[in-house]
Amino acid sequence: MDFAIGGLAAGGACLFSNPFDVLKTRMQLQGELRARGQHSVHYKNVFHAAYVVVKNEGIKGVQKGLGVAVVLHSIRNCVRLGIYQTLEKNGFTTDSSGKTVFHKSALGSAVAGATGAFCGSPLFLIKTQLQSQAAEQIAVGHQHKHSGAVHAVKTIYLKHGIFGLWRGVSGTMLRAVVGSSSQLTTFALTKDKLKENEFLKQSPVLTSLVASVFSGLVQTIMINPFDVVSTRLYNQEVDVNGKGVLYSGVTDCFGKILRTEGFQGMYKGVVANYMRLAPHSLFCLLFWDLLKDLKRVYIDEKQS
Template sequence: MLLISSYNKYTGGHRQKILSMDFVIGGLAASGACIFSNPFDVLKTRMQLQGELRAKGEHSVHYRNVFHAAYVVVKNEGLRGVQKGLGVAMVLHGLRNCVRLGLYQTMEKKGFLTNSEGKTVFYKSAVASAFAGATGAFFGSPLFLIKTQLQSQAAKQIAVGHQHGHSGALEAVRTIYLQHGILGLWRGVNGTMLRALVGSSSQLTTFALTKDKLRENEFLRQSTLLTSLIASIFSGLIQTIMINPFDVVSTRLYNQEVDANGKGVLYSGVSDCFRKIFKTEGLSGMYKGVVANYMRLAPHSLFCLLFWDILKDLKKNYIDERR
């Protein structure tokens, strides 16, 4: 009995460490991907704020398209301009995806997302990834708020949206906390949770289903890397189409000026933001920065999901060798 008890204690602790690794792997994968995707995140943020609540032709156009935006930012702010908020973004995506991918991987390993043949069930994956995404978004919301405000800060001649004037991430946290308390750091959380619910569900479900389909091909079944590469590119496209309107709303809610009570000056909430954008900017307003968003999400999705699969394989090989 003593031996059995000792064995159970050991294996239980070992399983707990393996489970923890799933969360760490998700965070590392996303942080690494962020280095490549952050410049497009900066451009996307600027383009989404350009012409805020103004009809087409009634505002200055500093950024004509993603390539012109890159040129304008580099010209006026240097190369550092396209990597604004990188440190915060890496921590943000690491934290959010530690939770998001860790939860999803845990549910997948427990068999909650697949059928008896081991193939992904659409509705189960959609619900699980939506829940995991929204949970990760809640915990990462303060960092997303700060990242958005840092990325929107631009040289005066090309500035769009409200300029918060933060000197850095820590100063931003301190200022927001002193002015509006802990709840001020979670302002706009509803928008980002809705954004994550849609984005995570479309990304992870499409990624899993596409990989299942690709594995029906004998050649692709032997190449985890190529299968993950193709699936991540396709999932990034679907995710961009689904997420962009929610992304615009989330960016606007995070970046808007607030009054002394911490209430938004332009938008009172998610539904009010949707209504005002559609009314003044039309459907095209919901898809501002969509190309930049795809150019951000495609490499981020590609590298994040690719790193995720590679790290999972390394973990599996390590566990197999220890047995």
């Protein structure tokens, strides 16, 4: 049940965050391995990006890959939040009084995040490639030209086998370790601190809202460089052997971005990323807490 709750929470949150995910992906691919001033700028900022996408692709353009994204986040967070909740319930992330211990929570959420990322990697690969597909006049990055999710799976599998579907998994697992540990640990520690306030102690929904907004900010700052690398690894063109044409792996990708695009290249799309992560974290963690409370009231208490 804990695993199903995590999946439902994330799937619901994805409906609100996917448009910003599309914009973030486009902005992260814009000017790939080019210095500033040496490439076309189709997306000036997140608001301009939204306008450009809708103008050229219609309102559906900002919801590209939605179906895959919902399934992806449901699977990833079914595993991630389920594992973390199990660890928390068994006292692995807390002290004897039930308060979150920083290093235990960080380790537990990192392991949970990496496991979820591995399970969902093929869907993350397909989602990224679908979201990057754009009208020719505003296209950035390699265009894979999939007609849909099923076509993408068939194409990748027939060309490169099962391992082709897990290409770029190291990048997304590293991204998940950083993102999950910063998000869940910050969320748990912030809730513990807020509960010391008598007013907030009586308002669990408000407590979860405040904690999720703050955890989303911390997560965005920590995760963005790894998110850029993960996006680039997933979207790059591959040769006949299924090897990346631009990057050989995580370290190579980090190095090339820093050399050609500078440090600011690691924070491309950061505002769009926060506008994606903030509502996603807010709704995901809020739904997660609410569903856990419902389970506690209607299932756990009845069984006891």
